[in-house]
Amino acid sequence: MEDTKKIRVLIAKPGLDGHDRGAKVIARALRDSGMEVIYTGLRQTPEQIVETAIQEDVNVIGLSILSGAHNFLLPKVIQLLKEKNAEDILVISGGVIPEEDILGLKEAGIAEVFTPGTPTSEIIDFIKTHVK
């Protein structure tokens, strides 16, 4: 059990909103599914998130965002990952994101967007299927 490969996930809150309840619920759910969750707290810049993801060698970045700045901050994370040759890291997102923005975010490279009401089991399944 202790020797197997573990999925490492960075849960981060980019930007200026101060609500981390959702991020903590997700972190806890992923923990209970056997993953190692690195939780970095509020108000992270995309640069901080990407550097942290690299040093922690995570498989997944989960970005929780409720501020409305998702169309700027989320593609920025993707762009920085590419600059660092780390685009193999799966990036998913959750929070208050309007339906009409989701397609654009996916085109920018966000693997999936989970809106409020999504069962945590769905997120866990998605991660387990998509991490090689």
Added chain:
Amino acid sequence: MDTIEAVLNGNKRSIAKLITLIEEKSHDAKEILKKIYTHTGKARIIGITGAPGSGKSSLVDKLAKILRSKNKKIGIIAVDPTSPFTGGAILGDRIRMQDLALDEGVFIRSMGTRGALGGLSKACYDAAKVLDASGMDYILIETVGVGQSEIDIAKLADIVLLVMVPGMGDDVQAIKAGIMEIGDIFVINKSDKDGADRLVTEIETALGLCFEKKELKPPVIKTIATEGYGIEELVETIDVLWEYLTKKDYLKIKRTNRIRQEIIGLLTESVLNNIMTTYSEKIEFLVEKAVKRQIDPYSAAEIIIKEKSL
């Protein structure tokens, strides 16, 4: 062998990937560790241990900042507990270290204990070597929040900071065995709280009892990590202690013991693995017999040892 060169040059992605290989117990990791070992031994390894919530992460954050202002390169390993039930973990020490994330001269890695019970993870020891070889001047290792007896950090660190806070018990706690015996420097954090001075007195008294024969009593330093109070003094104290340890050969003795323990540990693991694979059937057979009380466990073990040496 690109990885080796990249690690020695301090490439963060390569360091991070190598630490993952170590955590996964990959054979490749061992081969790389063999090759980088000659480059280790230069960094000062400082352990930070103490109860949950005593302020270890905040203290590491402030220590790193002062060391950075002296242009030192810092590697940080922060350990948090892995669930014994699910194998998952929440690694949250970075929350207190956000400002360090973009500092070129800092590398931070969070680790789950993954079944180890002594306050560290097994991979910590080798991860520290990687950071050492990559050219870090200081390696700060933050243990999980500990209780009374998780003392693995004493096996890994050159200097152990034991972080305590006021209001966690009476003076008898200060004379108990275990964790109280491994502190090289006692840090009384949150020292603006009631009882800080009394705690300092209690610890100094207790240390006076234990360390009468030694020339250097562990210093006791008051800090308020969140405000940066006392941190300069702490860094100076670490430097003074370092001078003392190196001058008196104490550091050499510590490190020699550490390396001896490591080799013995590796030997034990490998011999045990060897026995477990070669004699698995025989062991099961003896287990069955012992369950039926036809043989005792002591004789069962002796039978295997005898067969092994034949």
